[in-house]
Amino acid sequence: MAILGFMDLQALLDDLAREAAPFAARGKVADYIPALAVVDPTCFGIALATTDGQVFGSGHWRVPFSIQSISKAFSLALVLARDGEALWRRVGREPSGNPFNSLVQLEYEKGIPRNPFINAGALILIDRLLSLTGDSLGTLQAFLRAESANPAVGIDQEVAASEAEHGHRNAALAHFMASCGNLENPVDQVLDHYFRQCSLAMSCGDLAKAGLFLANHGLRADGSRLLTRSEAKRTNSIMLTCGTYDTAGDFAYRVGLPGKSGVGGGIVAVLPERGVLCVWSPALDPHGNSVAGVEALDRFTTRTGWSVF
Numbered sequence: 001m002a003i004l005g006f007m008d009l010q011a012l013l014d015d016l017a018r019e020a021a022p023f024a025a026r027g028k029v030a031d032y033i034p035a036l037a038v039v040d041p042t043c044f045g046i047a048l049a050t051t052d053g054q055v056f057g058s059g060h061w062r063v064p065f066s067i068q069s070i071s072k073a074f075s076l077a078l079v080l081a082r083d084g085e086a087l088w089r090r091v092g093r094e095p096s097g098n099p100f101n102s103l104v105q106l107e108y109e110k111g112i113p114r115n116p117f118i119n120a121g122a123l124i125l126i127d128r129l130l131s132l133t134g135d136s137l138g139t140l141q142a143f144l145r146a147e148s149a150n151p152a153v154g155i156d157q158e159v160a161a162s163e164a165e166h167g168h169r170n171a172a173l174a175h176f177m178a179s180c181g182n183l184e185n186p187v188d189q190v191l192d193h194y195f196r197q198c199s200l201a202m203s204c205g206d207l208a209k210a211g212l213f214l215a216n217h218g219l220r221a222d223g224s225r226l227l228t229r230s231e232a233k234r235t236n237s238i239m240l241t242c243g244t245y246d247t248a249g250d251f252a253y254r255v256g257l258p259g260k261s262g263v264g265g266g267i268v269a270v271l272p273e274r275g276v277l278c279v280w281s282p283a284l285d286p287h288g289n290s291v292a293g294v295e296a297l298d299r300f301t302t303r304t305g306w307s308v309f
């Protein structure tokens with residue numbers, strides 16, 4: 001795309017890596033999943049995949065990390081592609097204003113999660129994808145491998161085991177939704193797919209490429225259509241309003257792009273029609289978003305003017 005040509009994107013990413021990486025000192029690596037606590041907090045990677053097929057990267061942009069809740073953006077797309085609007089009978093699409101693993105709101109709202117990106121909502125996505133495909137994780141993994149052109153995308157078994165061992169809150173959310181009649185599959189099966197999905201390991205480069213369909217109005221890397229233009233718009237909209245949990249307002253204010261974060265320290269952000277950015281820095285703010293990652297995205301959109309606003 002011509003507009004990209006005017007800027008030295010490689011130099012920009014190198015500058016952002018240098019400037020933003022030190023902000024990690026203000027955050028803390030997630031430790032409620034013990035296997036995530038051992039990750040080196042000084043790692044920093046940033047990648048930009050463009051809709052015209054270029055990939056730029058700086059820092060540890062080729063190093064795989066735990067994608068965690070970034071996976072939920074892809075799950076939403078895969079469910080919308082198969083099930084359309086039917087999903088919204090079982091999950092809302094309003095920002096939660098609460099932490100991603102909060103229990104209290106779910107009870108008030110009778111087992112209907114506020115949105116698909118808090119943990120309860122993601123469990124609904126997985127439950128539905130299980131019913132639709134018989135293998136939620138396998139469907140997601142195949143999609144991510146194809147879009148990133150990386151057949152090595154797979155699960156970090158140590159993280160998966162750690163997630164399962166310490167997944168009591170997620171189990172509570174799933175059981176509560178089952179008690180409300182909002183799960184179609186056995187709780188243990190849904191949780192198993194959830195824990196393993198969160199434990200998929202991918203690099204910034206992989207994730208930026210895998211997200212390109214969101215910048216391309218729903219078209220996949222091979223030119224086939226995953227989402228209608230309207231469904232792609234809706235997925236991006238929910239990323240903007242709910243993708244960073246109870247800091248979605250602040251993220252929109254600072255970055256001005258649809259984004260999805262994960263407690264592994266990654267954030268994917270969509271530049272409609274231009275490309276997809278992915279940043280990774282494991283130290284998190286108290287809400288579970290990468291401190292240096294948000295800083296880098298803020299600087300990127302401030303410097304380029306490339307936001308949705």
Ligand code: GLN
Pocket residue numbers: 067068069070100101119163170198261262263264288
């Ligand atoms: N696996 C994590 C959890 O269930 C995902 C949370 C996240 O990345 N925000 O708590």
